[in-house]
Amino acid sequence: MRDTLTVILAGGRGSRLEPLTRDRAKPAVPFGGLYRIIDFVLSNALNSGMRRMLLLTQYKAQSLDRHINLAWRNYFCRELGEFIDVVPPQQRIDNNWYQGTADAVYQNIYAIESEQPKDVVILAGDHIYKMNYKPMVEFHRKMGADITIGALRVSRDEAKQFGVMQVDLDNRLTGFQEKPSDPISTPDDPDVCLASMGIYVFNARFLFEQLCDDATRTDSDHDFGKNIIPAAIQDHAVYAFPFLDENRKRDAYWRDVGTIDAYYEANMDLVGVDPLLNLYDQHWPIRSFQPMLPPPKFVFGSEGNSSRRGEALDSLVCQGAILSGGSVARSIVGPNVRINSYAHVEDSILFEGVEVGRRCRLRRVIVDKGVRIPPETEIGYDPAADAARGFTVTDSGLVVIARGEQLESSQTPDIAHS
Structure with a gap:
């Protein structure tokens, strides 16, 4: 994974989580008592052997930046080429804030190119789940893919909030719709859709070409789900990779805690006798800042x-x-x-x-x-x-x-x- 660069998008406003996001970015919101939301994707990346990370921030990033310094810096050795760098908006290319997920990466294209990665893994910093990204990168390379997308099976009703994919027998994408009102179900189950998890592996050179082309388009939202992926399906190798859950429970666990009620329910599940999310798993630990405090x-x-x-x-x-x-x-x-x-x-x-x-x-x-x-x-x-x-x-x-x-x-x- 040394030739892979991980880019984590952590700049969203999180307006649906207000007032919890009134003074902090959504990825910095506490979860489960000890953790921050961002700790889950960072733990996934670290547990997957990824040790070169760029964390792209934007709104109310001070709390998030402080947490990264306290909790995560010690896991990386700069002398060995390892790092986790918090990157605020540079406005090197223009004077705008990030216009979409693709634009956030495009505006930091120089920082990404300078690391000379073979592949770029792009992750959202505001979801709760456990996943090993290494098999996904290996699949991406084995298939010679330009883009590989993490795929989650969800109900048709839930799928309206996701990008929805259709694939052939080799898991190559044949269709993609961003948040459709009438999602297309999978062939094997009319009540289930294949949803994008917002987890992408890009061939680095292909990513740079697509971002530069998209940046010139005045009719684009500069978003991966709305623009980059649908445009790439016809002429390029775009694949889906089924979610491999490291949580090791009967049902796959993935949560978008984007609203107050969703956030509350995900937290309350943790106090159950057998919670869906296993925080006591030594196989796939979730790391965070542990302050020097006495026991309760x-x-x-x-x-x-x-x-x-x-x-x-x-x-x-x-x-x-x-x-x-x-x-x-x-x-x-x-x-x-x-x-x-x-x-x-x-x-x-x-x-x-x-x-x-x-x-x-x-x-x-x-x-x-x-x-x-x-x-x-x-x-x-x-x-x-x-x-x-x-x-x-x-x-x-x-x-x-x-x-x-x-x-x-x-x-x-x-x-x-x-």
Whole structure:
């Protein structure tokens, strides 16, 4: 894989994830307590033997850049030709922001060419899955392909949100439609379509030619799915490569956590007895930044007072968290979280540094980093009241409290128990 360069697209706004993306790029949003979304594609690449990476950023990239420096720099040795370089928009070619996925790569074509790769692997930085890219690159070379696309089987209803492919018996593409209203199903199952995962392997020289040609077209969106791939099918060797899931469960796991509800459901799956995503797999580890924090602590469990007990059931609790007489159920508790006496948190996600005051009640709430919930506060039980307080409330009733939110106590704390 030394002659392969990996380009990771991590510049999307993530507007459907607001307010979680109000101060950070979508790939930098925390996931599963310890991780960031970007950690999954980076772990896949590293586990696949890819050690030359360009991470293309754009919007609100400071948090993402800091995370890369803390979590990922030590895995690469520049003296051995290994690197992970965060590349903000250079505007070397024009003064515009990236106009599409293909334009993002085109505007960094000089940085890519300077590495002289044989093949370029292009990945999206905002999906949750486990995959070894090495067999895909080997397939690409064996078939003499110009482009190879990662392919996922999805339902016809889901396929409306993807690029949909049709292939022959050799997996060579015969058709491609970007987000069709009436997706074409596979020959073997009328209810299933073959969807593009946004994972591409390009012959480097072919990629440069296509990007330069596309950049001159005024009628192009400068996007791989909308323009580059459909134009290449007729005269070039474009193949699909079936998704090989390293998660090693019965059903393939791939998630686009692009909305608040999708993000919440993917996190909540992790607290199940047998979650679909296996984070405890030593065969395919997911790496991230591990801060130097003490173990989680649970206190006030031996007083005989059943209402004041630090406990967590069916939950993930990260290092540095203290459950000081408060209880948690079916939730994800991030690093350095404090849950005080008589508080109860259920079906919720608490980011790093959140403090939950005494006698609070939280249900189906996502609380962003560093927010302090005053004592006696109740959130997640009355959607209308939560919306009136300025919180984001989804159609399903999920409440999101943004980073930097200043909450006022709704009631006077019980002084006898303070």
